[in-house]
Amino acid sequence: MPTGIHHVTGITRRVQANVDFYAGFLGLRLVKRTGGFEDAEQLHLFYGDALGSPGSLVTFLVWEDGAPGRVGHGQVAEIALAVPPASIGDWLTRAMTARVPVEGPLRERGETVLRLKDPDGVIVKLVGADLPATAPLPDPIAPTRLRGVTILTEQPAATRDFLTRFGYRPGSTEGAAQRMESDTDVVDIRDATGFFPGIPGTGILDHVAFRAPDADAVRRMRLALKDTDATSVHDRKYFLSLYVREPAGTLLEYATDAPGFTVDEAAEHLGETLFVPPHDAARAEDLRVILPQFALPGEERSPMRELHFIHRFHRPENPDGSTIVLLHGTGGNESDLMPLAHRIAPNATLLGVRGRSTEEGINRWFRRYDAVTYDQEDIRAEVEAFAGFIAEAARAYGLDPAALTYLGYSNGANLLGAVMQLHPGLIGRAVLLRAVQVLEEPPALETQALAGSRVLMLTGARDPFARMAPALERALQDGGTALEARTLDAGHELRPEDASLTAGWLGHG
Numbered sequence: 001m002p003t004g005i006h007h008v009t010g011i012t013r014r015v016q017a018n019v020d021f022y023a024g025f026l027g028l029r030l031v032k033r034t035g036g037f038e039d040a041e042q043l044h045l046f047y048g049d050a051l052g053s054p055g056s057l058v059t060f061l062v063w064e065d066g067a068p069g070r071v072g073h074g075q076v077a078e079i080a081l082a083v084p085p086a087s088i089g090d091w092l093t094r095a096m097t098a099r100v101p102v103e104g105p106l107r108e109r110g111e112t113v114l115r116l117k118d119p120d121g122v123i124v125k126l127v128g129a130d131l132p133a134t135a136p137l138p139d140p141i142a143p144t145r146l147r148g149v150t151i152l153t154e155q156p157a158a159t160r161d162f163l164t165r166f167g168y169r170p171g172s173t174e175g176a177a178q179r180m181e182s183d184t185d186v187v188d189i190r191d192a193t194g195f196f197p198g199i200p201g202t203g204i205l206d207h208v209a210f211r212a213p214d215a216d217a218v219r220r221m222r223l224a225l226k227d228t229d230a231t232s233v234h235d236r237k238y239f240l241s242l243y244v245r246e247p248a249g250t251l252l253e254y255a256t257d258a259p260g261f262t263v264d265e266a267a268e269h270l271g272e273t274l275f276v277p278p279h280d281a282a283r284a285e286d287l288r289v290i291l292p293q294f295a296l297p298g299e300e301r302s303p304m305r306e307l308h309f310i311h312r313f314h315r316p317e318n319p320d321g322s323t324i325v326l327l328h329g330t331g332g333n334e335s336d337l338m339p340l341a342h343r344i345a346p347n348a349t350l351l352g353v354r355g356r357s358t359e360e361g362i363n364r365w366f367r368r369y370d371a372v373t374y375d376q377e378d379i380r381a382e383v384e385a386f387a388g389f390i391a392e393a394a395r396a397y398g399l400d401p402a403a404l405t406y407l408g409y410s411n412g413a414n415l416l417g418a419v420m421q422l423h424p425g426l427i428g429r430a431v432l433l434r435a436v437q438v439l440e441e442p443p444a445l446e447t448q449a450l451a452g453s454r455v456l457m458l459t460g461a462r463d464p465f466a467r468m469a470p471a472l473e474r475a476l477q478d479g480g481t482a483l484e485a486r487t488l489d490a491g492h493e494l495r496p497e498d499a500s501l502t503a504g505w506l507g508h509g
Helices: 015-025 085-098 156-166 215-224 278-290 338-344 376-397 411-422 466-478 496-507
Strands: 005-012 029-035 043-048 057-062 075-083 102-108 111-117 123-128 145-153 169-174 177-181 186-191 205-212 239-245 251-259 311-314 323-327 349-353 357-359 362-364 368-370 405-409 429-433 454-460 482-488
Touching (some): 005 015, 005 145, 005 251, 015 029, 015 043, 015 057, 075 085, 085 102, 145 156, 156 177, 156 186, 215 251, 338 349, 338 496, 349 376, 411 429, 429 496, 454 466, 466 482, 482 496
Parallel strands (some): 145 186, 205 251, 323 349, 323 405, 405 429, 429 454
Antiparallel strands (some): 005 205, 029 043, 043 057, 102 111, 169 177, 177 186, 239 251
């Protein structure tokens, strides 16, 4: 009966850096890419041996540019991967050459260890241990399987006793760490009494999953955990599992070995196709646009730059050379409008941008005092910042500012309207969905200040903010904009007509 670790799951904020480290530097195989089963708008990547065997898997949920978490008690703090004992020197050289932060070699519990940090700061230990791989990787010094994990806990005895449910037995104690052993790996339980509690976010390990022999074992475990916070049994397509928190708060999973990752891809093509969970099949096309793109080692890639606004590109399979800049509404993010824009212009490259202001934890483009009263200084400051971002993005990515099309919704459309008034000539073509005039003292534009610019404004007849739209229309027209303003049978929400009308309008450009 299999025991031990099935997989360990972390959270990353930079998908490309994550792929470069785990598939590139470490040489693990990317065996699956899919939308998350809890939230399909989160990319989930699985790395492992040549077949993604249970016991070799390290997985990551991608929160692109997400807020960092904090490692503390009630969390998995380290991953340990077994590598051939004679390869430690090679790994030290490889780490120094790649400028990967490394500590060691050290001796821990009789084993030689290198302690690395991945791009998010997650500690990855390479342990010299003779543990053969179930499905070896091509690189002779590649990790063979998971050697173990370290859990931080304020209740080490309770955590230890809980792990016995999953086939672990007490091993040696060293300092503040109690080792628990299975037939194949270890869990080090470290007493973190008095330490800070962990905080979810990027750069942390979310949970560790243990191996279940079959679905019946998972169901029996669910009955045995009936007095805990254990979840119901979930079908994750590649395995069945349940989740439960041990007494000190660390999230654990219990997952079957079968059916495995070859259920929807041939072994030779594992990790090549982006899948979405079956229950999200109806919006599969939208999800494939929302989920961040990346390149595997050796594939052609388009590097992302660190600029003043968080942003993301979506590059279609057959780009037509056009680029649409997307500005989300209140509470949105840089990918929100990508499905809409992709339906409007399937072959356009999409540049989604995230507003820098926040209001009660949600993204905005500028501050407001109430629903219709806006911070004028903040508007003007963010307009200047956005204009600077467009200039630096043009330099960084080789874009022609004059050839860009802008599409904004609600708060994002409002910022675009302000940009056009405060920086006439910067925006040549824009689609403003549910936009209003947010400038209390708009500049007096010269008659032809906006000559050559084209704008489509779509306003909802039942939109509670619609009364503020005519002021923006007049300002743009007075500046010489070729404006087409239409009123839809809608409220503030987006409707299918927004896509069809925008597609038709862009087709005339």
